[in-house]
Amino acid sequence: MTIEVRAPASSANLGPGFDCVGISFALYTTVRVKVQDALEIVPIGPDLQDTPRDESNIVYQAMLALSEAAGQQLPPVRLEIESGIPLARGLGSSAAALVAGMVAANELLDRPLDTQSLFDLASRLEGHPDNAGASLVGGAVVATFDGQGAKYLQFQLPENLRALLVVPQYALETSKARGILPDTYSRTDMVFQLSHAALLAAGLASGNLAVFKEAMRDRLHQPYRAALVPGLLELLEGAPEHGALGAALSGAGPSVLCFYEANSDVSALKAFLTGVLEQHGVTALLEELPLDNAGVQVSLHPEN
Numbered sequence: 001m002t003i004e005v006r007a008p009a010s011s012a013n014l015g016p017g018f019d020c021v022g023i024s025f026a027l028y029t030t031v032r033v034k035v036q037d038a039l040e041i042v043p044i045g046p047d048l049q050d051t052p053r054d055e056s057n058i059v060y061q062a063m064l065a066l067s068e069a070a071g072q073q074l075p076p077v078r079l080e081i082e083s084g085i086p087l088a089r090g091l092g093s094s095a096a097a098l099v100a101g102m103v104a105a106n107e108l109l110d111r112p113l114d115t116q117s118l119f120d121l122a123s124r125l126e127g128h129p130d131n132a133g134a135s136l137v138g139g140a141v142v143a144t145f146d147g148q149g150a151k152y153l154q155f156q157l158p159e160n161l162r163a164l165l166v167v168p169q170y171a172l173e174t175s176k177a178r179g180i181l182p183d184t185y186s187r188t189d190m191v192f193q194l195s196h197a198a199l200l201a202a203g204l205a206s207g208n209l210a211v212f213k214e215a216m217r218d219r220l221h222q223p224y225r226a227a228l229v230p231g232l233l234e235l236l237e238g239a240p241e242h243g244a245l246g247a248a249l250s251g252a253g254p255s256v257l258c259f260y261e262a263n264s265d266v267s268a269l270k271a272f273l274t275g276v277l278e279q280h281g282v283t284a285l286l287e288e289l290p291l292d293n294a295g296v297q298v299s300l301h302p303e304n
């Protein structure tokens with residue numbers, strides 16, 4: 001029997017929802033787990049060739065964390081890992097890897113953890129609930145997290161919402177993009193942040209796309225991370241003037257997320273984004289990615 005688990009990519013923050021808002025996309029990390037005599041970890045594809053083939057692999061670490069939380073022993077397994085999500089681009093590759101590992105181990109051990117416990121564990125492993133939560137339950141997630149447990153609401157993404165992602169060729173590790181943030185903020189900036197995050201959550205939940213342009217503005221991380229992402233502030237300011245509903249740094253970057261309305265013409269937006277990237281000498285892919293409303297998926301293959 002092989003257990004196959006597919007966890008979607010995600011975009012965290014959406015501007016002001018730093019560490020608390022995430023949405024998921026139809027790009028996937030897939031893991032396949034089969035019990036055998038000795039542990040064997042098999043990363044597949046060029047993107048994963050530098051990832052560990054021993055117990056330190058984060059997918060396996062997530063499996064161990066799940067078995068520990070469940071108070072059960074993990075049997076030795078063959079673990080295959082494939083990532084359709086580019087690493088360290090702000091598309092939640094690490095969260096998808098953790099969620100896929102955790103859910104595969106949960107399945108292997110006959111589902112000792114329910115969805116809330118999986119959400120809590122994923123948030124602890126990732127350190128925040130935005131990417132991990134969206135990857136686990138799909139759609140849009142708004143969450144609080146106290147370091148142990150999360151309170152969250154999941155809702156389906158508005159049907160007429162579409163996403164265009166700017167995915168640069170260069171990588172940016174989340175730890176570096178977090179290290180550049182200040183420790184304190186002014187009250188003025190906090191009021192700005194709270195009001196925009198609240199409007200963003202209300203816009204997502206109600207499906208009112210008209211507020212996104214204003215609601216996706218942020219003062220907590222994007223102005224600081226702009227030092228690590230050439231052209232970021234120009235992209236964010238100009239995208240809504242060229243047809244985007246709103247734009248934000250995706251997670252810790254360097255990808256940029258632009259929302260647009262279904263059936264709208266994005267050629268002017270693409271031309272604008274390409275022009276800014278060229279001015280800054282950045283090579284990037286522009287990808288129209290379907291949103292994912294389902295979250296992690298498990299399939300069982302008894303014949304294998």
Ligand SMILES: Nc1ncnc2c1ncn2[C@@H]1O[C@H](COP(=O)(O)OP(=O)(O)OP(=O)(O)O)[C@@H](O)[C@H]1O
Nearest residue numbers: 051087088089090091092093094097173174251252
């Ligand atoms: N499928 C995987 N297998 C093993 N390691 C992985 C896998 N996916 C991601 N990683 C590890 O996670 C790192 C990337 O995590 P990081 O948090 O920096 O970026 P991200 O998750 O892609 O983006 P963000 O968190 O900003 O959305 C990789 O460099 C690699 O070490």
Ligand SMILES: N[C@@H](CCO)C(=O)O
Nearest residue numbers: 012018019174251252
């Ligand atoms: N909320 C996180 C997402 C990246 O993991 C950040 O922006 O640092």
